[in-house]
Amino acid sequence: MYLERERISLNIHLYKMFFVSMNGILFITVDCLRSDHMGCYGYNRPTTPNIDSLAESGTLYKNSYANCPSTRWAFQSLHTGISAVQIDGIGVPNECETLASKLLSKGYETGWFGINAFVSREYCYQKGFNKFYGIKDTIPKQSFIYKVGKQIHNSLNSEFIYNHIINPVYKKLYRRSQLKTGRYRPPNPDKQTVDRALDFINDKLNNSNFLCWVHFMDAHTPYGRYxxxxxxxxxxxxxxxxxKPHDEGKADQPHESVIDTYDACIRNVDEQVGRLLDRVPEETMVxxxxxxxxxFGRYQPHHRHSMYSSYTQVPIIIRDKGLPNSRKESPAQHLDLMPTILRRANIKIPDYFEGIQLQDEKRTKKEPIYFGFDRERGAIRIGDWKYMDYPDPELYNTPHSGIDGEPVTEQYPDKTSELRGLLEEYRSSPMVGKGKSNIYSNDNKISETIEENLEDLGYL
Structure with a gap:
């Protein structure tokens, strides 16, 4: 018995010694996650108990932003470290290195797990990943009603019949069938994605270097019932x-039922995030x-991308040995994440990155933060001043992490002109690569699988 206890103690000691030196990186992205609906950011509902625990053991950036706040542009910046303003089109350009490709070149095993058509092979997001689990790796369980409606639509090729007969009937029957038991679930739930990610993690725990990037979709419509x-x-x-708030006439104001459903979906995401956090060693960078x-209707209809705070303010939480357990007031942004991860992996950070490594640098609240989808739609924040030219040219005076409030454009014409000039100057920076055309362009042919996913998510 004594020798057995000694053997177990030695194994645990060796396990800890091994993982102290490991360079595992778990990158978690959550679609549609507002920071002000999370407990660790002050929300009064218990939506994120597991993420709250992560924040307690790591660094939470109170004033944190998405530079390109919509999926098709946000992931361009997250994967390349470059603003979408400098990329012509959507997806990953051939000219750009990605976080995964940089880590792969240094011996990392790299895996992506996420079901979103905008972040798919169709748009070259598999670049640099050993393992890529995306929308084309799933088998959607389409209903008989959907399949018949699709065939009729393709045969008749009539937008009028589709919009006024097929689609309304489908939606009514679809909703009735899904709500019969009161337990609607998305066709590709996050639990399924996490199962695949855990297989990858379990296989790589004996490898000192890995990147596991998991993207969660359950806080995005169509909302599941939990x-x-x-x-x-x-x-x-x-x-x-x-x-789907759009289809149910609840897109233009913050309906209580929409907020309740959204919060429950966030808590479901959090449950699955907890499964990942429970599996990786404490030394893993998260x-x-x-x-x-x-x-939710304050500034725009539900899920209408914009430069308002409702879309730009997202959580940034990092647990890593190079960062203290604290709540940081200094602003952080998406463009900082790739430099910060590369620093952890001891990989040289390109000089052209505008983001900073958060381990040993911090941004003051008076430094500019830029937002943008492309050359025509953008915003800039400096201190308490924020100017945007999309959806309308407007100036706001609001503190970091504050709600935008009411525009003050007419009261401060000089400040408006100043920030507009800085934004124009920023947007004149050289293009670095060319992606695919916009999804609505006639010359951008996408596969049926991608089209169906984008339709389900409400983009087509």
Whole structure:
């Protein structure tokens, strides 16, 4: 018995010695995650108990931003470290290195796990990954109604019949069938994605270097119904479930049922994030952020991308030995994440990056932060001043992490002109690569699988 205890003790000691030197990186991105709906950012509902624990053991950036706040542009910046303003089109250009390709070249095993058509092989996001689990690796369980409607639409090729007959009937029957049991679930739930990611992690734990990037979709429409999470956040489950606010006439104002559903979906994401955190050793670098926030009708209809705070303010939480356990007031942004991860991996950070490595640098609140989708749509924040030219040219005076409030454009014409000039200067920087054309362009042919996913998510 004594020798057995000694053997177990030695194994544990060797295990800890081994993982102290490991260079595992877990990168977690959550679609549509507003920081002000998270407990660690002050929300009054228990939406994120596991992420809150991560924040307690890591560094939480109170004032944190998505530079390109919509999935198709946010992931360009997250993967390349370059603003989408400098990329012509969407997706990863051939000219650009990615975080995964840089790590792969240094011996890392790299894996991507996420079901979103905008972050797929169709747009070259597999670049640099040994393992890529995306939308084309799933088998969607389409309903009989959907398949028949699709065939009729393709045969008749009539937008009028589709919009006024097929689509309304489909939506009505679809909603009735999905709500019959009151337990609607998305076709590719996060649990399924995490199962695949855990297989990768378990296989790589005996390898000293790995990147596991997991993207969560359950806080994005179509919303699933999760009774146990509804019970946790509001004390009961007696709400009208909302699957797609746009289709149900609840896109233009913050309906209580939409907020309740969204919060329950966040808590479901958090449960799956907890599974990942429980599996990786404490020495693993963990980076968590949202690709963008969400709009509930204050400034724009539900899920309408913009430069408002509802879309630009996202969490940034990092647990790493190179950073203290603290809440940082200095602003952080998506463009900082690639330099910070490269620094952890001892990889040279390119001089052309505008982001900073967060381990030993910090940004003052008076330094400019730029936002943008392309050359025509952007915003700039300096201190308490924020100017945007999309969806409308507007100036705001609001502190970091504050709600934008009401525009003050007419009251401060000189400040408006100053920030507009700085934004124009920023947008004149050289292009670095060319991606695919916009999804709505006639010359951008996408596969049926990608098209169906984009339709399900509400983009087509």
């Amino acid at each position: 009774p146990k999470h509804l019970q946790a956040i509001r004390g009961d489950t007696s709400i009208e479930h909302v699957i 980076v968590l952020t949202g690709d963008h926030g969400e709009e």
